[in-house]
Amino acid sequence: xxxxxxxxxxxxxxxxxxxxxxxTYTATGYPxxxxxxxxxxxxxxxxxxxxxxxxxxxxxxxxxTYRKETTSFHLEKGSVQVSDSAxxxxxxxxxxxxxxKVIFGPGTSLSVIP
Amino acid sequence: GAGVSQTxxxxxTEKGKYVELRCDPISGHTALYWYRQSLGQGPEFLIYFxxxxxADDSGLPNDRFFxxxxxxxxxxxxxxxxxxxxxxxxxxASSLSYSDTQYFGPGTRLTVx
Numbered sequence: 001x002x003x004x005x006x007x008x009x010x011x012x013x014x015x016x017x018x019x020x021x022x023x024t025y026t027a028t029g030y031p032x033x034x035x036x037x038x039x040x041x042x043x044x045x046x047x048x049x050x051x052x053x054x055x056x057x058x059x060x061x062x063x064x065t066y067r068k069e070t071t072s073f074h075l076e077k078g079s080v081q082v083s084d085s086a087x088x089x090x091x092x093x094x095x096x097x098x099x100x101k102v103i104f105g106p107g108t109s110l111s112v113i114p
Numbered sequence: 115g116a117g118v119s120q121t122x123x124x125x126x127t128e129k130g131k132y133v134e135l136r137c138d139p140i141s142g143h144t145a146l147y148w149y150r151q152s153l154g155q156g157p158e159f160l161i162y163f164x165x166x167x168x169a170d171d172s173g174l175p176n177d178r179f180f181x182x183x184x185x186x187x188x189x190x191x192x193x194x195x196x197x198x199x200x201x202x203x204x205x206x207a208s209s210l211s212y213s214d215t216q217y218f219g220p221g222t223r224l225t226v227x
């Protein structure tokens with residue numbers, strides 16, 4: 001079936017460190033891919049997205065590239081800040097033509113320490 | 115503009131009771147989704163509305179769960195005879211149409227004692 005797998009957390013980094021959160025997917029079609037972020041005590045927010053192969057989504061210094069050949073959408077940031085501490089969810093959608101439910105990965109918790 | 119809102123933000127109930135959770139989507143959004151997020155997991159799809167009709171309710175776990183959207187805007191998720199396993203955060207999302215980005219509300223945290 002269609003699914004998303006993420007690296008397990010929690011991930012703890014020092015401020016200004018490089019971040020990578022791995023994400024791979026299994027899908028029968030050509031989905032759109034997303035990263036959502038959930039800050040402590042807040043709702044899910046769309047961080048970035050990519051709708052086709054080789055697209056790069058970017059926002060707030062975060063980037064992810066849609067790699068069809070490796071079915072991956074890894075999240076990266078060159079220099080993390082304490083304010084980036086949150087849970088990050090990789091997700092996909094767009095597998096049906098009639099509607100668009102989102103399939104989420106389990107989430108990766110990130111803690112950035114000063 | 116206003117985002118998706120959900121009420122109440124927290125709901126504590128006793129096993130066996132009936133609860134209603136409300137979602138106000140972004141104005142003009144025709145598509146509305148309910149998800150459930152258990153502790154330490156990603157959200158899981160429950161039901162999708164396009165307009166007033168439930169186009170897909172395949173994610174509802176059993177017949178104790180029901181949702182309505184009578185006027186194509188506000189939606190209510192209804193849970194009968196609640197069980198402790200229903201405890202979770204219930205998320206609502208809306209999108210302009212079926213293929214657009216979904217925007218999530220803050221969720222309702224349901225605790226069944």
